[in-house]
Amino acid sequence: MEENVTKGLPFIKMHGAGNDFVVIDSRGREAAMTPGLARALGDRNRGVGFDQLAEIRSSDVADFALDFWNSDGTMAGACGNATRCVCDLVMRDLNRDSLELVTARGRLFARRLADGRVSVNMGHPQRAWDQVPLAHRVDVMHLPLAGDPVAIGMGNPHCVHFVRDAETVDLVAIGPRIENDPLFPQRTNVEFASVLGPDHLRMRVWERGAGVTLACGSGACATAVAAHLRGLTGRQVVLELDGGVLEVDWREDGVWLTGPVARVFDGVISASYLAAHP
Numbered sequence: 001m002e003e004n005v006t007k008g009l010p011f012i013k014m015h016g017a018g019n020d021f022v023v024i025d026s027r028g029r030e031a032a033m034t035p036g037l038a039r040a041l042g043d044r045n046r047g048v049g050f051d052q053l054a055e056i057r058s059s060d061v062a063d064f065a066l067d068f069w070n071s072d073g074t075m076a077g078a079c080g081n082a083t084r085c086v087c088d089l090v091m092r093d094l095n096r097d098s099l100e101l102v103t104a105r106g107r108l109f110a111r112r113l114a115d116g117r118v119s120v121n122m123g124h125p126q127r128a129w130d131q132v133p134l135a136h137r138v139d140v141m142h143l144p145l146a147g148d149p150v151a152i153g154m155g156n157p158h159c160v161h162f163v164r165d166a167e168t169v170d171l172v173a174i175g176p177r178i179e180n181d182p183l184f185p186q187r188t189n190v191e192f193a194s195v196l197g198p199d200h201l202r203m204r205v206w207e208r209g210a211g212v213t214l215a216c217g218s219g220a221c222a223t224a225v226a227a228h229l230r231g232l233t234g235r236q237v238v239l240e241l242d243g244g245v246l247e248v249d250w251r252e253d254g255v256w257l258t259g260p261v262a263r264v265f266d267g268v269i270s271a272s273y274l275a276a277h278p
C-alpha cells in the first residue's frame, strides 16, 4: 500500500491573496522542474494544482535563486506573490527579517514588516516597448488595441486596461485574445482595473499561462504604475483583487509589493508520478 515516500519530491502548498503556488526546494541538488512535469503538477485534477510553481535553487550571489513556472508549463520572469510566499518561508527558516534573491530579472530584495506581512522590491517598471516586450515600437501608454490599454514590464509583460467597472469584465472571453495578440511576442498578462477612490483600485486579472487567478502580484505592480502614469492615483496604491488586498508603493528604488502569505499544507509528489512525468 505505502509507496516509499522518501523517494518522492516534497513540496509546500502556499497562497498569497488566493494566488496559489506549489513550492519546491531544490537547493543543494539538481533542479527538478521540466515543462512537462510543471504542466502535469499544475493540473487541478491529475496533479497538485497551482497557478504557478516556484522552485528554490542555490545561488552564490544571493540568499537563493527562484524560478517560476506557470501551470501551462511555461516559465515566467517574475511572480510577485510567489516571491513573497517563498521569502516568508526562507526568512522563517533562517530566522531573518530580510533577504536578497535572484530571479530571471535580477536581484530582488525582501523584508518582513512589523505587522508580519512580506514586502518585496520587484524592481523598476520596464516602460520601453522592447523591454515589456512588444513586437514593434508603439506608444506603450496607449496601445493600438481595444480599450486603449497601457503596456508595462515587471520582468514579465502586462497589458493594463482602465475600465468603468472591473467587476463586469468577462475575463474568460477577452483574456486569451489579448494574451495571444501578436503585439506581445512572449504573450502577456492582462489586467482590468477601475478606480474605487484616491489611491484605491479594484483589479482583476487574466494571467499568461495560468488564466483567471484570484490575484497577481506583478500585475498589481504594473497596474499601480500605469494608474499613476495615467494620473489616476498617487504612487502608493491599495488594490482590491478577487482573492484579497495587495499594496503597491512605487518608490525611487523600485516598485514595492506587500500582501498576505499563507502556508496551506506540505506534501510529497510520489516517485511513481515523477517517473511517469519526466
Ligand SMILES: N[C@H](CCC[C@H](N)C(=O)O)C(=O)O
Pocket (backbone or CB within 6 Å): 019, 051, 052, 068, 070, 075, 076, 077, 078, 079, 080, 081, 082, 156, 157, 189, 207, 208, 209, 210, 215, 216, 217, 218, 219
Ligand atoms: N503568469 C505570470 C507569472 C505569475 C505572475 C503572478 N502570479 C504574480 O504574482 O506576479 C507570467 O507568465 O508572467
